[in-house]
Amino acid sequence: MQPRNMSMSGVVDLAAVKAAQEAKAKAEQTRAETARQGGAGAVSPADLVIDVDEAGFERDVLQRSAEVPVVIDFWAEWCQPCKQLSPVLERLAVEYDGRFLLAKIDVDANQMLMQQFGVQGIPAVFAVVAGQALPLFQGAAGEEQIRQTLDQLVQVAEQRFGLTGLTVDPDAAPGGGGRPEPAEVPAGPHDALLEAAVHALDAGDFGAAVQAYRDVLADDPANTEAKLGLAQAELLHRVQELDPQQVRKDAAEKPQDAAAQIAAADLDLVGGHVEDAFGRLIDTVRRTAGDERDAVRVRLLELFEVVGPEDPRVGAARRALARALF
Numbered sequence: 001m002q003p004r005n006m007s008m009s010g011v012v013d014l015a016a017v018k019a020a021q022e023a024k025a026k027a028e029q030t031r032a033e034t035a036r037q038g039g040a041g042a043v044s045p046a047d048l049v050i051d052v053d054e055a056g057f058e059r060d061v062l063q064r065s066a067e068v069p070v071v072i073d074f075w076a077e078w079c080q081p082c083k084q085l086s087p088v089l090e091r092l093a094v095e096y097d098g099r100f101l102l103a104k105i106d107v108d109a110n111q112m113l114m115q116q117f118g119v120q121g122i123p124a125v126f127a128v129v130a131g132q133a134l135p136l137f138q139g140a141a142g143e144e145q146i147r148q149t150l151d152q153l154v155q156v157a158e159q160r161f162g163l164t165g166l167t168v169d170p171d172a173a174p175g176g177g178g179r180p181e182p183a184e185v186p187a188g189p190h191d192a193l194l195e196a197a198v199h200a201l202d203a204g205d206f207g208a209a210v211q212a213y214r215d216v217l218a219d220d221p222a223n224t225e226a227k228l229g230l231a232q233a234e235l236l237h238r239v240q241e242l243d244p245q246q247v248r249k250d251a252a253e254k255p256q257d258a259a260a261q262i263a264a265a266d267l268d269l270v271g272g273h274v275e276d277a278f279g280r281l282i283d284t285v286r287r288t289a290g291d292e293r294d295a296v297r298v299r300l301l302e303l304f305e306v307v308g309p310e311d312p313r314v315g316a317a318r319r320a321l322a323r324a325l326f
Helices: 014-036 057-066 080-095 111-116 143-161 191-202 206-219 224-240 244-253 258-270 274-287 290-307 312-325
Strands: 049-051 070-075 101-106 124-129 132-138
Touching (some): 057 070, 057 101, 070 080, 080 101, 080 143, 132 143, 143 224, 191 206, 224 258, 244 258, 258 274, 258 290, 274 290, 274 312, 290 312
Parallel strands (some): 049 101
Antiparallel strands (some): 070 124, 124 132
16 A cells, blocks of 8 residues: 655645645544444554555554554564664553554565555654655664654644544553444534634635634634644645746746745645745845845744654754854
8 A cells, every 4th residue: 555645734736725625534534433333442552553565564663553553663573773672662652542543564574565655775664644744854863863753653643633542551451352433522612713714725725714714813823723823824825826937937037036946835835845046045145135035034944833743854944044144
């Protein structure tokens, strides 16, 4: 089964925006169906770590990822760093008490999965959330870094997809059969507005989506889903009326024109060219000064919000921006 959307953000272009919303809807439908069937009860701590092969990948990883974030540990018996990393991941899976499921994949026995995820070396750790695959880290990372990464994963899964994890019964017998029952997620106070924003995005009414997300944030300024949605909707609204050919022409002819470079960067990002968008604006920061430079910096920060702060390309661009500014 081919992994999809290998990015924590999961949203860069129009298709990806819709894909992320559809993934959330699918996750909600899966949880509702599980609830209608009476659920499968709590799981034991031992059931939080599973071995997965190619035959069971769709069932054990893709389907389960609609209920709980699935962290994938690619390992091999001969890999010495794997022997250091795997026990840490297994211990943290239990410690995080059902907020993620650890799936262990032996690369020697599952070469196809290794190739499909683009694994270049092991240990390599990925995650699948609501059917969307994303890289976490490669190599024997320190426990503090692993915890920070897992905390980000859990937060994104909960706030963007409503995945709050599994119910763990410390007294339950392992291997109780069936699929574990996720914790019930109550409807939020802004669900209607958020749903209206999604429908507006699907319909191409980006102005209405912007307003719906702003209405949510007016009442709940910390709402992560609304912040992300607003950044996306504002970007799409900006580029909706642009003439791409003219924008590209202006950007090529006027390398020091902040407005021209900002418009071209918006088009870059909507087209999925994340590094190009970031690099264009960072170069423009170096070439400009005063209010123009500040306008470019602000737009770059807005594009960081669209991609998502957990994306490694954002971290690299932030460091490059700091060097350009100072």
